Amino acid sequence: MAIHNRTLLLRRLSLQSLAMGTEHRLLSINTSNATVRANTADEQFRLPTLPDRITPLARAPEKLGYWCSQFSLHQIATTLMVDF
Known part of the structure; x- marks a missing residue:
């Protein structure tokens, strides 16, 4: 019953998490179909x-x-x- 309220409360945190993930090249966002996926080591993300x-x-x-x-x-x- 409270899922809607919780998602509204966590919307800003989710946006910040996505922004940080893309900024550090951990995530890729496909804007054409609104999907998010993790970058793997064999792609643009390299392990230190x-x-x-x-x-x-x-x-x-x-x-x-x-x-x-x-x-x-x-x-x-x-x-x-x-x-x-």
Whole structure:
């Protein structure tokens, strides 16, 4: 019942998100048929290359994500001493 009101409230945020996505070349908007699609790495969007000194750190978020997937949100917040 409240979907219409929520979409009206989030209209500005959606427009800002689309603008940011196109500005950073993450999204492409086709104005002829009003569709949005993500740019893939083989198109105009290229993944950044990491310097050699940062490469070992690139695996750390994956390890943390895997570790966090095994625990509840409360356990993660207590262990990392953060508040969500």
